[in-house]
Amino acid sequence: MNWLFAHDNRFLEADDGQIYSEVAFAYSNWERYLVHIDQLTVLARMEKLGDLNKKAINLSSGPGVTFQGVEDPYGVRTLTPFPIGYKTVLEAVKKTDGVIARLPSEIGYMALKAAKKTNTPYCIEVVGDGYQTMATYGNWKGKxxxxxxxxxxxxxxxxxxxxxxxxxxxxxxxxxxxGYNVSCSNVEIPKIEKDTLVRRQARIESDRKRLHIGMNGSLSSPYKGFETTFLALAKIKSELPPFEFRILGRGPKERWQDLAKELGLEDCVVFSGTLPNKDVCTWLDDIDIFLMPSKTEGQGRALIEALSRGCSCLGSNVGGIPELLEPEQLHESGDVATFANQIKVLAISKEKQLQYAERGIERARTFQSEILQNKRQEFFHRFKEVIEMRN
Structure with missing residues (x-):
């Protein structure tokens, strides 16, 4: 049996034919589908790897998975009945037994249109808010x-x-x-070790010379809230202990370097580049306060990962973030003053850091792979049964 996975993610092809992804989508991601089928075709945007370091990104290709590129789906024709790439998507759907459309995504919408036209069974993974994703895109076209x-x-x-x-x-x-629906995060974290809280407590109680504040997100994303953090840190810099603001993520950093210099933060900001999924935990273990001041967010993969490592977390009250944090850890998106005060209070209170660490680890336990796999397997098993009954 062959299924098709449709999404707008940008995959990178190396000269040797291997496929990589800068954000998520390591090969292990596909195993959740491959357990039910023989072959998975990934329909997405494809580009050349270029000079990116393979060791810093995720290897996506592997047994049972093939990738097919679709023309960039964005542009004026998105508003028409036949957007760019639709013919490619339609032909791919005709060759598959079932479609998995991850939304919001233009390729996902096209795959659903093609599935309905060809009477191909389909299911939908809802990972974000279609409206907010575009409204916060950063230009008038998105709005x-x-x-x-x-x-x-x-x-x-x-x-x-x-x-x-x-x-x-x-x-x-x-x-x-x-119809039939389930709640099941697309974030899978490894089993949380028993000594995670012990190690975090030891870090909190140690006499460190410098506080490490972190964010994880694409530097080119207009909705991750980097500007909010820069403004907040500048506002309270003199009231904080010595600190580093570490940013993990891909994209051009020049804009943020200029802003840091303008705000007097140039000596405090460290750009950590990109890391494969397996190394993110190590990076988080050296972060004390993790921030997610997003303008929009589906659920917050990076936040869940930070909670699982015992980081003290603060975030905005958008998307699924309030499902992960307590009200006192939240601020209205864009509210620099409240956000700055939350950071200041947390930075000087070891007691509050430990409280947030304990609470975060417990919340993150529900996202451990062994728990989510059962829910997800049941969902796709039922989808497979529908396909088999039709054949």
Missing amino acids: IYAPIAERKMKRNIATSQHTLYITERHLQERYPPV
């Missing part, structure tokens, strides 16, 4: 397209008989399900 994207997403989910949400409540309320 104009946002309500259209929202309607597309609502219309497709309203006809889906198999829908998987990564949140417990937020995305279900925004895009209500009709």
Whole structure:
């Protein structure tokens, strides 16, 4: 049996044919599907690897998985019945037994259109808010397209008989399900070791010379909230102990270097580049306070990973973040003053850091692989049964 996975992610092809991804989508991601099928075709944007360091990104290719590129789906034709790339998507759907569309994504929408046209069974993974993703994209085109994207997403989910949400409540309320649906995060963290809290407590209680504050996200993303953090840190710099603001993520850093210099933070900011999934935990173990001041967020993969390592976390009150943090750890998106005060209070209170660490580790336990795998396998098993009954 062959399934097709459709999403807008950008994959990178090396000269030797191996496929990589800068964000998520290591080969282990595909194993959740391959346990049910013989072959998975990934339909996405494809580019050449270029001079990127393979060791710093995720290897996506492996047995049972093939990749097929789709023309960049964004542009004026997105608004028409036949967007760029639709013919490619339609031909790929004709060759598959079932479609998995990860939304929001233009390639996902096209795959669903093709599945309905060819009467191919499909399921949907809801990983973000179609409206907010476009509204916070960073330019006027995104704001104009946002309500259209929202309607597309609502219309497709309203006809889906198999829908998987990564949140417990937020995305279900925004895009209500009709058929069979489950709540199951797409974040899978390893089993949390018994001594994780002990090691974190030892770090909190040690006499460190410098506080490490961290964020993880694409530097080119307009909705991750980097500017909010820079402004907040500048506001309270003189009231904080010596600190480093470490940023893990891909993308051009010049804009943020200029802002750091303008705000007097140039000596405090460290750009950590990119790391494969397996090395992110090591990076987090050296972070004291982890921040996610996003303008929009599906659930917050990076936040869950930080919680699992005992980092003291603060975030905005958007998307699925309030499902992960307590009200006192949240701020209104863009509220620099409140955010700055939360950072200041947390930075000087070891007691609060330990409290947040304990709470975060317990919350993260529900995202351990062994727990989520059972829910996810049941969902895709039922989807497979529907396909088999039709054949």
